Amino acid sequence: MSEDSALFDKGLPIRREVLGADYVDASMAKADDFMMSFQRATTAIAWGWAWGDPTLDRKTRSLINLAMLTALNRAPEIKLHVKGALNNGVTVEEIKATLLHATAYCGIPAGLDAFKAAHEVLVKEGALK
Amino acid sequence: MSEDSALFDKGLPIRREVLGADYVDASMAKADDFMMSFQRATTAIAWGWAWGDPTLDRKTRSLINLAMLTALNRAPEIKLHVKGALNNGVTVEEIKATLLHATAYCGIPAGLDAFKAAHEVLVKEGALK
Amino acid sequence: MSEDSALFDKGLPIRREVLGADYVDASMAKADDFMMSFQRATTAIAWGWAWGDPTLDRKTRSLINLAMLTALNRAPEIKLHVKGALNNGVTVEEIKATLLHATAYCGIPAGLDAFKAAHEVLVKEGALK
Amino acid sequence: MSEDSALFDKGLPIRREVLGADYVDASMAKADDFMMSFQRATTAIAWGWAWGDPTLDRKTRSLINLAMLTALNRAPEIKLHVKGALNNGVTVEEIKATLLHATAYCGIPAGLDAFKAAHEVLVKEGALK
Amino acid sequence: MSEDSALFDKGLPIRREVLGADYVDASMAKADDFMMSFQRATTAIAWGWAWGDPTLDRKTRSLINLAMLTALNRAPEIKLHVKGALNNGVTVEEIKATLLHATAYCGIPAGLDAFKAAHEVLVKEGALK
Amino acid sequence: MSEDSALFDKGLPIRREVLGADYVDASMAKADDFMMSFQRATTAIAWGWAWGDPTLDRKTRSLINLAMLTALNRAPEIKLHVKGALNNGVTVEEIKATLLHATAYCGIPAGLDAFKAAHEVLVKEGALK
Numbered sequence: 001m002s003e004d005s006a007l008f009d010k011g012l013p014i015r016r017e018v019l020g021a022d023y024v025d026a027s028m029a030k031a032d033d034f035m036m037s038f039q040r041a042t043t044a045i046a047w048g049w050a051w052g053d054p055t056l057d058r059k060t061r062s063l064i065n066l067a068m069l070t071a072l073n074r075a076p077e078i079k080l081h082v083k084g085a086l087n088n089g090v091t092v093e094e095i096k097a098t099l100l101h102a103t104a105y106c107g108i109p110a111g112l113d114a115f116k117a118a119h120e121v122l123v124k125e126g127a128l129k
Numbered sequence: 130m131s132e133d134s135a136l137f138d139k140g141l142p143i144r145r146e147v148l149g150a151d152y153v154d155a156s157m158a159k160a161d162d163f164m165m166s167f168q169r170a171t172t173a174i175a176w177g178w179a180w181g182d183p184t185l186d187r188k189t190r191s192l193i194n195l196a197m198l199t200a201l202n203r204a205p206e207i208k209l210h211v212k213g214a215l216n217n218g219v220t221v222e223e224i225k226a227t228l229l230h231a232t233a234y235c236g237i238p239a240g241l242d243a244f245k246a247a248h249e250v251l252v253k254e255g256a257l258k
Numbered sequence: 259m260s261e262d263s264a265l266f267d268k269g270l271p272i273r274r275e276v277l278g279a280d281y282v283d284a285s286m287a288k289a290d291d292f293m294m295s296f297q298r299a300t301t302a303i304a305w306g307w308a309w310g311d312p313t314l315d316r317k318t319r320s321l322i323n324l325a326m327l328t329a330l331n332r333a334p335e336i337k338l339h340v341k342g343a344l345n346n347g348v349t350v351e352e353i354k355a356t357l358l359h360a361t362a363y364c365g366i367p368a369g370l371d372a373f374k375a376a377h378e379v380l381v382k383e384g385a386l387k
Numbered sequence: 388m389s390e391d392s393a394l395f396d397k398g399l400p401i402r403r404e405v406l407g408a409d410y411v412d413a414s415m416a417k418a419d420d421f422m423m424s425f426q427r428a429t430t431a432i433a434w435g436w437a438w439g440d441p442t443l444d445r446k447t448r449s450l451i452n453l454a455m456l457t458a459l460n461r462a463p464e465i466k467l468h469v470k471g472a473l474n475n476g477v478t479v480e481e482i483k484a485t486l487l488h489a490t491a492y493c494g495i496p497a498g499l500d501a502f503k504a505a506h507e508v509l510v511k512e513g514a515l516k
Numbered sequence: 517m518s519e520d521s522a523l524f525d526k527g528l529p530i531r532r533e534v535l536g537a538d539y540v541d542a543s544m545a546k547a548d549d550f551m552m553s554f555q556r557a558t559t560a561i562a563w564g565w566a567w568g569d570p571t572l573d574r575k576t577r578s579l580i581n582l583a584m585l586t587a588l589n590r591a592p593e594i595k596l597h598v599k600g601a602l603n604n605g606v607t608v609e610e611i612k613a614t615l616l617h618a619t620a621y622c623g624i625p626a627g628l629d630a631f632k633a634a635h636e637v638l639v640k641e642g643a644l645k
Numbered sequence: 646m647s648e649d650s651a652l653f654d655k656g657l658p659i660r661r662e663v664l665g666a667d668y669v670d671a672s673m674a675k676a677d678d679f680m681m682s683f684q685r686a687t688t689a690i691a692w693g694w695a696w697g698d699p700t701l702d703r704k705t706r707s708l709i710n711l712a713m714l715t716a717l718n719r720a721p722e723i724k725l726h727v728k729g730a731l732n733n734g735v736t737v738e739e740i741k742a743t744l745l746h747a748t749a750y751c752g753i754p755a756g757l758d759a760f761k762a763a764h765e766v767l768v769k770e771g772a773l774k
Contacts, residue, residue, distance in 0.1 A: 002393075003393040003394045003397050003435060003436070003439070004393075004394060004436060006389075006390040006391075006393065007390045007391060007394075010390055032644055033644075034608065034612055034631075034634075034635055034638060034644055035631060035635055037612050037616060038615070038616070038619070038627055038628065038631040041436075041616060041619055041624070041627060042624050042627070042628065045233050045432060045436075045619075045624060046233050046234065046624045048390060049229075049233060049390070049391060049428075049432075050229060050230045050232075050233035050234070051230075052390070053226050053229065053230075055222050055223060055225075055226035056192070056223060056226050056227065056230070060189060060192060061230060063185070063189060063192075063193055064192055064193055064196045064197075064227065064230060064231075065196075065234070067193045067194075067196065067197045068193075068196045068197050068199075068200045068231060068234055068235070069234070069625060070197070071197045071200035071201050072200045072234070072235065072589075072623070072625055072626070073589055073717075073718055073719075074589075074625040074626070074628075074629065076625075076628065076629065076632075077625040077628060092679065093184050094184060094185060096184075096679055096682050097182050097184035097185050098185065098193065099683070100178075100179060100182065100682060100683070100686060101179045101180075101182075101185070101190060101193060102193075102197060103179075103683070103686055103690075104174050104175050104178060104179035104365065104366055105175065105179070105194070105197055105198070105201070105365045105366055105367060106197070106201065106364075106365045107362065107363045107364045107365040107368070107717070108362055108363055108686070108687050108690060108691045108722075109363060109714060109717055109719035109721075109722040110365070110717070110719070111683055111686060111687070112683065112687065112719075112721065112722060113719065113721065115679075115680060115683040116721075118679075119679055119680055122679060128677055128678075128679055131651075132651040132652045132655050132693060132694070132697070133651075133652060133694060135647075135648040135649075135651065136648045136649060136652075139648050161386055162386075162387075163350065163354055163373075163376075163377055163380060163386055164373060164377055166354050166358060167357070167358070167361070167369055167370065167373040170358060170361055170366070170369060170694075171366050171369070171370065174361075174366060174690060174694075175366045177648060178648070178649060178686075178690075181648070198367060201331075201365065201367055201368070202331055202459075202460055202461075203331075203367040203368070203370075203371065205367075205370065205371065205374075206366075206367040206370060221421065225421055225424050228425070229424060229425070229428060232425070232428055232432075233623065233624055234623045234624055234625060235622075235623045236459070236620065236621045236622045236623040236626070237428070237429050237432060237433045237464075237620055237621055238456060238459055238461035238463075238464040238621060239459070239461070239623070240425055240428060240429070241425065241429065241461075241463065241464060242461065242463065244421075244422060244425040245463075247421075248421055248422055251421065257419055257420075257421055260522075261522040261523045261526050261564060261565070261568070262522075262523060262565060264518075264519040264520075264522065265519045265520060265523075268519050290515055291515075292479065292483055292502075292505075292506055292509060292515055293502060293506055295483050295487060296486070296487070296490070296498055296499065296502040299487060299490055299495070299498060299565075300495050300498070300499065303490075303495060303561060303565075303749050304495045304749050304750065306519060307519070307520060307557075307561075307745075307749060308745060308746045308748075308749035308750070309746075310519070311742050311745065311746075313738050313739060313741075313742035314708070314739060314742050314743065314746070318705060318708060319746060321701070321705060321708075321709055322708055322709055322712045322713075322743065322746060322747075323712075323750070325709045325710075325712065325713045326709075326712045326713050326715070326716045326747060326750055326751070327496060327750070328713070329713045329716035329717050330460075330494070330496055330497070330716050330750070330751065331460055332460075332496040332497070332499075332500065334496075334499065334500065334503075335495075335496040335499060351700050352700060352701060354700075355698050355700035355701050356701065356709065358694075358695060358698065359695045359696075359698075359701070359706060359709060360709075360713060361695075362690050362691050362694060362695040363691065363695070363710070363713055363714070363717070364713070364717065432620050433620050433621065436616075436620060437616060437617045437619075437620035437621070438617075440613050440616065440617075442609050442610060442612075442613035443579070443610060443613050443614065443617070447576060447579060448617060450572070450576060450579075450580055451579055451580055451583045451584075451614065451617060451618075452583075452621070454580045454581075454583065454584045455580075455583045455584050455586075455587045455618060455621055455622070456621070457584070458584045458587035458588050459587045459621070459622065480571050481571060481572060483571075484569050484571035484572050485572065485580065487565075487566060487569065488566045488567075488569075488572070488577060488580060489580075489584060490566075491561050491562050491565060491566035491752065491753055492562065492566070492581070492584055492585070492588070492752045492753055492754060493584070493588065493751075493752045494749065494750045494751045494752040494755070495749055495750055496750060497752070548773055549773075550737065550741055550760075550763075550764055550767060550773055551760060551764055553741050553745060554744070554745070554748070554756055554757065554760040557745060557748055557753070557756060558753050558756070558757065561748075561753060562753045585754060588718075588752065588754055588755070589718055590718075590754040590755070590757075590758065592754075592757065592758065592761075593753075593754040593757060
């Protein structure tokens with residue numbers, strides 16, 4: 001789609017900064033035509049349109065996302081955004097507090113899945129002492 | 130239940146500050162035994178346990194809640210927490226940016242319901258110019 | 259549909275006993291062709307097929323439903339099944355314990371909506387002292 | 388936001404054709420700055436970006452939406468899209484078959500809410516004999 | 517359960533045609549008594565009752581399912597129904613358009629999971645050029 | 646958090662009895678500070694607060710949980726609670742009846758995921774003849 005190119009162009013550098021240029025470039029490089037249609041969508045809508053609005057800082061958006069993705073039951077996205085949160089300067093204590101907050105509002109099983117997903121990434125990134 | 134009283138005692142003043150003492154006191158005063166069991170639950174778990182943790186400031190918790198409640202499809206709670214957000218110093222622009230962010234992640238119909246719920250409260254509170 | 263008639267015939271008397279013959283007969287009587295297609299579906303699938311299995315007693319199915327409908331965010335069905343629970347001999351204390359249990363697993367906002375819906379019916383039915 | 392204007396311009400006439408020009412124009416006219424931000428979002432993303440893709444015809448998109456909104460538990464949007472479905476040439480029998488299909492996949496309570504929402508609009512529009 | 521046998525008998529050949537006789541026969545053959553109770557349920561309700569209604573053609577039902585399952589967050593069923601969609605004559609372009617449509621309504625993380633699930637099946641089936 | 650210790654102390658022995666002391670002790674032993682915050686939450690809220698209320702017996706709570714977790718789309722928790730249900734004296738026939746009941750209310754794909762998760766545990770525990 002050509003009409004979304006302004007949003008795509010705005011979103012791509014933000015997405016690369018938050019999720020990591022290596023990850024994003026690899027996702028784009030390996031995408032065939034089918035997956036590229038989603039790559040365009042997420043880059044334009046989530047990154048160009050939502051993250052591209054400067055009203056909220058990136059750290060706040062990371063915390064919002066971790067809680068919201070816990071509610072949405074989307075563990076693969078939680079993993080991406082734990083890494084993004086670290087890149088945005090969120091501390092492990094803040095991630096933990098956000099997931100505990102989300103547990104109160106989304107219930108214990110939602111909290112369990114979010115903690116396990118986040119923990120896996122934090123260990124891998126060497127973020128836990 | 131008596132085992133939750135430390136959390137209840139911790140949560141009640143926070144809840145009154147965020148949602149407004151008038152609203153909270155009226156909810157407690159009119160509660161019969163059936164509803165009081167939930168009043169205790171929300172005060173202890175959401176307010177004593179989640180909000181009572183100082184790792185995140187209240188303004189950030191308000192923004193997290195608005196996005197998370199959009200994901201959870203809970204308009205009555207969104208209304209409560211729009212008022213709470215205003216009490217916590219969140220601006221209308223920040224509420225708007227949070228709901229637009231949530232729309233990208235939760236979809237257009239979730240965004241519609243959240244915007245309508247928030248708008249109703251913002252008008253009532255005289256927060257829109 | 260004719261293939262579901264054995265299930266429909268099995269489900270109708272169970273549905274009338276649990277939800278009340280007046281309510282069920284009125285729902286069927288006022289249903290036009292469009293709504294009757296759903297009346298057949300719910301009577302055959304929920305009542306003939308699920309409730310019609312004697313492995314679990316009706317009281318247990320009522321408690322299961324209240325928790326499950328809290329998770330599903332379906333307040334209109336919660337109201338129906340609070341009345342059904344009373345008809346099935348569930349006590350107010352058991353309804354309260356079930357909704358508190360569901361609150362732990364589904365989160366505080368789910369609990370709030372379920373408690374409000376249940377309370378409305380319990381007051382109307384004169385079940386609260 | 389200016390980057391979404393190509394999608395907005397593409398989406399507005401489609402939205403007006405499907406949901407009705409009167410409804411859409413009134414929604415836009417009464418929108419203050421807060422609500423206009425969502426009006427832009429839905430027009431650009433749902434209508435310019437999703438509906439604006441000619442791969443699927445509008446009738447098929449209407450049926451998809453009715454089932455998907457049943458799954459998402461969004462009755463206000465179901466009402467909008469029942470009217471949109473009629474405008475797109477979907478018959479009452481097709482709406483009924485779609486909601487019964489969705490009931491099998493989303494469960495009986497989801498079906499109940501969708502049938503009630505759809506029925507309300509079909510009666511109002513004089514679409515039921 | 518014996519009361520569902522007319523629906524089961526109606527559903528089984530449809531299920532075999534859409535999902536593939538090999539897959540369905542293997543699922544039935546390996547099912548013990550516990551799993552057979554679900555095999556009967558899905559065959560009778562989803563296939564005999566929903567798919568067995570000729571009001572909507574199979575291709576349309578496939579598209580409806582892909583969007584609805586994206587909303588329901590059920591990746592294993594998405595995989596089954598991508599294969600079913602191909603069997604029903606849906607093109608890769610139509611699957612892609614349906615999932616993009618669902619992304620607008622269900623949000624970016626729902627779209628990501630659906631695209632990944634669908635892509636895995638499309639590659640395995642050799643459907644992508 | 647110290648305010649939840651009365652609930653934690655009440656919940657731990659119940660959790661050990663229902664889920665198995667080996668499993669719970671291992672979860673606690675391997676938990677670092679990050680995961681221990683969730684261990685405290687689930688032990689205090691789910692086990693001390695919800696399960697610790699004697700109004701409903703454990704067998705009933707197990708059945709409630711299986712249906713509610715089917716609705717919540719949380720397969721890892723379903724697995725834990727199938728084992729807990731066996732420990733609480735629930736029969737395989739009762740688990741099957743509960744999941745079929747949940748299938749009617751939550752839809753076919755929810756039923757599929759729940760049956761597969763439950764079946765995996767029942768086979769592993771040698772509970773199927």
